[in-house]
Amino acid sequence: MTGFTIMIAVGLLLLAPLTAGWLSLFIKSSRWLHVTNLISIGTLVGAEAVIGRAVFLQGSVTAFADIVYIDALSSVILFIIGTVGLACSLYMRSYMDEQVARGMIAPNRLSLFFFLFHMFLLAMVLATVANSLGVQWVAIEATTLATTFLIAFWRRRESLEAGWKYLILCSVGISLALFGVVLMYYSSLRVLGDVSSALNITQLQQVAARLDPHILKLAFVFLFVGYGTKVGLVPMHSWLPDAYTEAPAPVAAMLAGVLETVAVYAILRCRGIADQALSPDFTGGLLALFGLISFALAAFFILLQHNYKRLFAYSSIEHMGLAMVGFGVGGPLGTFGGLFHLVNHAFAKSLAFFAAGNIHRRFKTVEIDQVRGLTTVLPWSALALLISGLALTALPPFALFTSEMQIITALGSSGLPGEWTQPGTRTPVVILLLCSVVAFAGFLYRITGMVWGPAPEDIVHGEQWSIGHIPIILLGAMLVGFCMTLPASFRQFVEMASTLLLSR
Amino acid sequence: MSWLSPHIATQIVDFSSAMLLLTCFAIVAQRRLSACVDLFALQSLFLAMTAALVAFFTGTRHIYIAAALTVVVKVIVIPRVLKGVIERLNVTRELVMRINIPASLLICGALVMIAFFITQPIIPFGHLLTRDSLAIALAIVLIGFFTMISRQKAVTQLIAFLVMENGLFLGATAATYGMPLIVELGVFFDVLVAALIAGIYTNRLQDAFDSVDTTHLTELKE
Numbered sequence A: 001m002t003g004f005t006i007m008i009a010v011g012l013l014l015l016a017p018l019t020a021g022w023l024s025l026f027i028k029s030s031r032w033l034h035v036t037n038l039i040s041i042g043t044l045v046g047a048e049a050v051i052g053r054a055v056f057l058q059g060s061v062t063a064f065a066d067i068v069y070i071d072a073l074s075s076v077i078l079f080i081i082g083t084v085g086l087a088c089s090l091y092m093r094s095y096m097d098e099q100v101a102r103g104m105i106a107p108n109r110l111s112l113f114f115f116l117f118h119m120f121l122l123a124m125v126l127a128t129v130a131n132s133l134g135v136q137w138v139a140i141e142a143t144t145l146a147t148t149f150l151i152a153f154w155r156r157r158e159s160l161e162a163g164w165k166y167l168i169l170c171s172v173g174i175s176l177a178l179f180g181v182v183l184m185y186y187s188s189l190r191v192l193g194d195v196s197s198a199l200n201i202t203q204l205q206q207v208a209a210r211l212d213p214h215i216l217k218l219a220f221v222f223l224f225v226g227y228g229t230k231v232g233l234v235p236m237h238s239w240l241p242d243a244y245t246e247a248p249a250p251v252a253a254m255l256a257g258v259l260e261t262v263a264v265y266a267i268l269r270c271r272g273i274a275d276q277a278l279s280p281d282f283t284g285g286l287l288a289l290f291g292l293i294s295f296a297l298a299a300f301f302i303l304l305q306h307n308y309k310r311l312f313a314y315s316s317i318e319h320m321g322l323a324m325v326g327f328g329v330g331g332p333l334g335t336f337g338g339l340f341h342l343v344n345h346a347f348a349k350s351l352a353f354f355a356a357g358n359i360h361r362r363f364k365t366v367e368i369d370q371v372r373g374l375t376t377v378l379p380w381s382a383l384a385l386l387i388s389g390l391a392l393t394a395l396p397p398f399a400l401f402t403s404e405m406q407i408i409t410a411l412g413s414s415g416l417p418g419e420w421t422q423p424g425t426r427t428p429v430v431i432l433l434l435c436s437v438v439a440f441a442g443f444l445y446r447i448t449g450m451v452w453g454p455a456p457e458d459i460v461h462g463e464q465w466s467i468g469h470i471p472i473i474l475l476g477a478m479l480v481g482f483c484m485t486l487p488a489s490f491r492q493f494v495e496m497a498s499t500l501l502l503s504r
Numbered sequence B: 001m002s003w004l005s006p007h008i009a010t011q012i013v014d015f016s017s018a019m020l021l022l023t024c025f026a027i028v029a030q031r032r033l034s035a036c037v038d039l040f041a042l043q044s045l046f047l048a049m050t051a052a053l054v055a056f057f058t059g060t061r062h063i064y065i066a067a068a069l070t071v072v073v074k075v076i077v078i079p080r081v082l083k084g085v086i087e088r089l090n091v092t093r094e095l096v097m098r099i100n101i102p103a104s105l106l107i108c109g110a111l112v113m114i115a116f117f118i119t120q121p122i123i124p125f126g127h128l129l130t131r132d133s134l135a136i137a138l139a140i141v142l143i144g145f146f147t148m149i150s151r152q153k154a155v156t157q158l159i160a161f162l163v164m165e166n167g168l169f170l171g172a173t174a175a176t177y178g179m180p181l182i183v184e185l186g187v188f189f190d191v192l193v194a195a196l197i198a199g200i201y202t203n204r205l206q207d208a209f210d211s212v213d214t215t216h217l218t219e220l221k222e
Helices: A005-024 A032-058 A074-100 A109-128 A132-150 A159-192 A201-210 A213-231 A240-246 A249-277 A278-306 A308-329 A331-362 A381-393 A401-415 A427-451 A469-484 A488-502 B006-028 B034-057 B060-090 B101-119 B131-151 B154-176 B181-209
Strands: A058-062 A068-071
Touching: A005 A032, A005 A058, A005 A109, A005 A240, A005 B154, A032 A058, A032 A068, A032 A074, A032 A109, A032 B034, A068 A074, A068 A109, A068 A159, A074 A249, A074 A401, A074 A469, A074 A488, A109 A132, A109 A249, A132 A159, A132 A249, A132 B181, A159 A201, A159 A213, A159 A240, A159 A249, A159 B154, A201 A249, A201 A331, A213 A249, A213 A278, A240 A249, A240 A308, A240 A427, A249 A278, A249 A331, A249 A488, A278 A308, A278 A427, A278 A469, A308 A331, A308 A401, A308 A427, A331 A381, A331 A401, A331 A469, A331 A488, A381 A401, A381 A427, A381 A469, A401 A427, A401 A469, A427 B060, B006 B034, B006 B101, B006 B131, B034 B060, B034 B154, B060 B154, B060 B181, B101 B131, B131 B154, B154 B181
Parallel strands: none
Antiparallel strands: A058 A068
């Protein structure tokens, strides 16, 4: 594959959302807005396929004079952005049009919605492909700015409150990460001398072993707290349940499925550098400990929820915690499990929010107690809710079972890294298993109540077929399929990415 | 600059970054919102001055650009927007504070000590004339963080956020003579947009809640 083809593909990756976003501002009809959106996301997925193939053959790709750096790890994240983005775009066709028809949003605000949606996509793509840690920071802060209005899009009091909380908490968290980036730059300048590429990942990876461990330690703590706020790790999670509840369903799906993943990616990138100078126990221990705390606390909050959107929000915290445990424990199994878990979680969580969006549109409530008899009212969404709910509790026929088992096995065989536990202690595994049982019970109890039972009389029964059902079916099929057989090329790809994280 | 010994240059830069810290304390001790905005503008001016001094002593040209941007964005544009917001919303004073002013000042003093304590092990590694400013930068970030938690008006929280950003910018200049230009520009753009968004947002909050007091934001509960 020639460098020219790759350059065009990378260019398209960034240009597609950029042009589509600005075009959306000038398009009046909702039909053409959706067409623009689909063309742009289609281009994005196509470009990703080209880049993915190149990365698969060459290992890593740089373009535009080292501004862009894509390796197997970034390709996996790009794959998640593309798939969930495409699913959301298809779902939005029916979801947004119905909101316009019902008068929830004025037609001219639909342009604004698509503009922000594309800027959100652009920022995430940029954060994934940027070679410089500084540009990556700028892009992640830009996601905060783009999504603040998306979260508050309904403009109700609750949405404004959630948006304000999100803006303030994430900006503050992200500012701490910037301090980490500054420290990183401080340490690399001492090795590299005064060069403008001292924040480049490719540069840093070469000299990482010679960086000063004291500075790196401090830098990593700041970066971890900063990006951890965006991931939604306990105790920096308090914006997350509100934001997910108030955001329109496709936005919530993007936040849960993709944005968290991108933030995890940023942490992993910095960790790959820090680990070469520090003992991996330090970064791994930090990740695993916060992951375990998030998992455990979120599991208990799941038990208490009366609002199905909050239920899914806490499940996000839980699963991100689990993935963090996987990365923290490390080893081939833990890292592979962590990455695979990110992919599966993105599918399951977007499916869950699509189902939640359909239910909310019909029942006009987010209270679990008031939703009954989904099998008769919304059969397709009931199926989607069941699949996503059971997948999120990591039951066997679903892919999350595989990845969760891998992480638990890795944890069981090597224990938590760092000074907190001796190797061979079984306590973390026991905690993890107990909490997953708690989460399982909570989920099953809430969801079965919604799916079965007598349906309320005053609600329209039956579900019309719409284009929004296509992503629901596809995501459900992928969740089951990835547990049964993992396509060999995909598995090799994820393995490539996890070896990148292991090499030190 | 051969006529100026490096020691004196360091002293000048340290003095001007110390002024930044001083304005921080003044903001914490201030109740009137418009005075807070003025103090923030003053702090940004000191920041621009520090950056320009560093650029002058080291001959690093691109810091001049950052200093000029600081003057335009943080001394002129953002304070104007904030003044407009304050005038429109008719909120002049921070009436209720979660922590009163003397206690806040004491806590901020403690934060400064913590900042110096944290950065102590890494400061000797620097060979730059500005290395001592790193501790001051961290102190400003922490004080901004604390102000954000302890105040209730959305406008004050926003100022606290901007103070944090000032601290970060000082850190970047002090520790490393500034980040690469593209990053610097990106950060400026982000800060400007964040401030504008928050400005618009406070208007929306006012419309929806008839108040910019964030204690009214209690509709979302477990």
